[in-house]
Amino acid sequence: MFITKNGSTIAIRDDGDIISVCANNSGNVKDSSSSLLKFATTKGGTKLDSFDGNYKFYCHCGFEPVTHVEFNEEYAPSNWVKGRDEAENVIFFKYTGKQSRYTKPEQFYEAVSPVTGDDAYDNAYTIRDENQTR
Template structure:
């Protein structure tokens, strides 16, 4: 776990999974999320997963989508309200330093079918990890 002097955080698991990206944008001095991700890749961060609403941001930061799962209400984030909040796919990314040819998540969905089944998230995680070994 890394914490900036401005209170932003980012964590990297031993396997390179980037988690807990949280830029503190309060006050006069602000950290950018993109600089946090760049820092994470220099410290061994190689992959992440996120809701589709963050697709373009991660794409611009050099993360390419590998696979995805459809939203599952059973794993909705705390405070998620069905009538108000979007049910977004979870996309599994790997860091390549390049922007994906898919500019929008919908283009990616057309090219790559979602992983399905009871253990879809675990399967998608494994597919993404295996893709890192074949770069």
């Protein structure tokens, strides 16, 4: 876990999974999420997963979408409210350092079918890891 002097956080698991990306943008001094990700990749970060609302941001930062699972209410964030919040798919990305070939999420969803079934999340994680290149 890395914490900036401004209170932003990012963590990298031993397997290169980037987690806990949280830029503190309060007050006069701000950390950028893209700077946090760039830092993470220099420290061994090679992959991440995120709700699809962050799709364009992660693609812009050099992450390529590999696979995805459909939203599952059972695993929704604790502050998610049905009817108020969007049900976003989870996308699994790998770091390439290049712009994604899928400039829009719709292109990705059209080209790549979701992973389904009881173990969808774990299977999508494995599929992404098997496609790791750097």
